[in-house]
Amino acid sequence: MKIFTAEQIRKGDLYTINNEPILSIQLMERAALACVNWISENCKNHRNFAVFCGNGNNGGDGFAIARMLYQKGFDVDVFINSKAKYSENANENLKELKELSGVLIKNFKDAESYRFDSRTIIIDALFGIGLSRNIEGDLKDLIDFLNQKKNIKISIDVPSGLFIDRIADENSTILKADYTLSFQLWKKGFLHPETGKYTGKVEILDINLSEEYISQTDTNDFVIDDEVVKNIFKPRNDFSHKGTFGKVTIVAGSYGKIGAAVLATQAALKTGAGLTFVHAPKCGYDILQTSCPEAMFIDGGNQKIENIELDENSVYGIGPGIGKDEKTQKALLKFLKEPSQPVVLDADALNVIAETKDGLQLIPKKSIITPHPKEFERLFGATKDSFERTDLAKKKSKELDIIIVLKDHHTQIITPEGNVFYNLTGNSGLAKGGSGDVLTGIITSFLAQKYTEEEAAILGVWFHGKAADFASIKHSKEAMLPTDVINEFGKVFEEINEKVEIKL
Incomplete structure (x- = not known):
């Protein structure tokens, strides 16, 4: 799904009005009806609504709602x-509302003495x-x-005071909604932490723009929806074999951090890689062979990674739990000069690169790096x-x-072409x-499978996020563990395959 700017959305409304064709007041009616259908379906235990309307078209939506x-049958x-x-459409809807004797119309200042009961x-x-x-x-003062x-609190289209294309000033007043009923497309402001915290749960309502x-x-901003996933996913061919699905090498672990290697390796195995190797220190041999018997072990040192041997036929995922020991750093930097194909870099691999002069230039072209905000700052500077x-x-992304x-x-996936894909799954x-x-294990596995x-x-x-959503339902967000996420991979694959299955 595309993400549009406020100006593009405004033009989309006008284009729909002129080309459907439809009157602007009818488009407003369509938007209001979509909101009311959602509200009446989801707010059955509440009988009273206090609707605060501005003088523009958002207020017009409110009057129609x-x-x-x-x-x-609700009390309003x-x-x-x-x-x-008022705007022309807002004024028209206000006049129509005033004809209903059962709806009380009050001034904003009356809110202070209004009885906001629990319903x-x-x-x-x-x-x-x-x-x-x-x-x-x-x-x-009212907000x-x-x-x-x-x-x-339910906001219509956007919480009042929120800009959808930028961050408001530090001391700005913004209504903090529990739900935001927005129209047709996601807005960028819903997806960033400084602004998204005001939206509550976002529901995108189709109003047939x-x-x-x-x-x-055209836009460079997108959300990852079911349609995007369906267009990417490749169902397994019944006549395939293990060589069809590539070879993965997970370079991970050090003394005390073998768990990181286990998690990345298990994730690669359970997302369908044909052959999986784990390149780890000897101290993790017993743990890895016991917890991941399907993966083949490669000796990378004693208690830390001291060497990384290149196999040009394998896709490498490097970084989980490797630490920043001097020998590990040397092994990693030496290795990065060798591959002719992309690698996946995470965690300590990124930290080593950040601390190395011209380390960014060593990252092979087309590689995938997965920094959290602090790691990103170490790599590229503060924002x-x-x-x-x-x-x-x-x-x-473009430079490198x-x-x-x-x-x-x-999470955002940012490409050298300047596209940004916002993910909606996860918790x-x-x-x-x-x-x-x-x-790291998931992405490396998919890369090996010729995505x-x-x-x-x-x-x-x-x-990853979809599996986490399933895990949270079963275990709760508080109690779920990364291993619980891995255990839900099968359910995610079932769902994707069902979406792309060709049915007679």
Whole structure:
């Protein structure tokens, strides 16, 4: 799915209005109906809605939503600035709402004396994506007041005060929603930590914006949805053999950190690599042969990695738990000068490169690196926020001709062409040591199976997050472990195969 800027979304609305054709008030009605259908399905235990409407088209959505909710039997109170000048569509919907005797229309200041009981839901339709300045004055005070309420808050399209293409000033006022009902496409502001924290759970509602406009409009930002995964995934051919699915070598582990090697190796094995080798120190031999009997062991040293031998027929995943011992550093830097094909680099491999003069230039072209924000900073320097970090990652991906998997709540896969793919799977249960080792094994395995570098990174990150979502359901986010994530791989494969299966 594409991600558009606020300006592109505005043009998409106009294109739909002009080419469907449809009146703008009818498109607003369509958006409101989509919201009401969701609300009536998901808020059955709440009877009262307090709808706060601005004077623009977002407020127009709110007026239409209030009317439809009332017609469905809910109790609805609407709060407005009675002295405001409304947009044409908002004014038309407000007039229609006033004809309903059962809907009370109050002023914003009346909210202070309003009884917000436990069954009241607050609907935020104050400002939409067109907001271009920080909220001030009485509206700022109103949003601050609403943020103090413990009632469920649902924002329409975007939480009021949130910019979708950039970060607001540090002291800006933004409504903190529990749910955001947005239209047609994801917004960039929903996917970054500084801004996404205001959205709550995001629901993207289809309002039938022009498919022609969406397909013809260029963007470099995307979310990884089912369609993306279906287009990448390659079901197994019944006449294939182990050589069909490539050879993986996981270079991982050191004394006390053999668990990292186990996790990465198990992840490579269980994502379908044809042959898997684990290149680790001798101190981990018994553990690895016991926990990963399907993988072949390669001696990499005594208690640490002291040598890495190149097999041109294998795809290498390097870094989990290797440490930064001087001998390990020398072995890694020597190895990086040799491969003629991409490698996957994570964890201590990235830290060694960051501490080495011109270390970035040693990364083989088309390789995949998987830094978390702190590792990214060590490699490329500090940034003021995640938007700037993404911009820097795009620049470095192009300069070095590598794929950067920037790990975060919505992990980003950044390509040398300047494309950014935001992942939607995964949860906070992955915030545990070892999760990154699992991801390294997955991506290395997919790369060995002849997925392109971009495909391996996109599919690998999505797959990792999807398995984590299954694990969280079974074990909870708090209790789930990286091994639990690996144990859900089979369920993920079942789901993907079902999606791509050709049915008569």
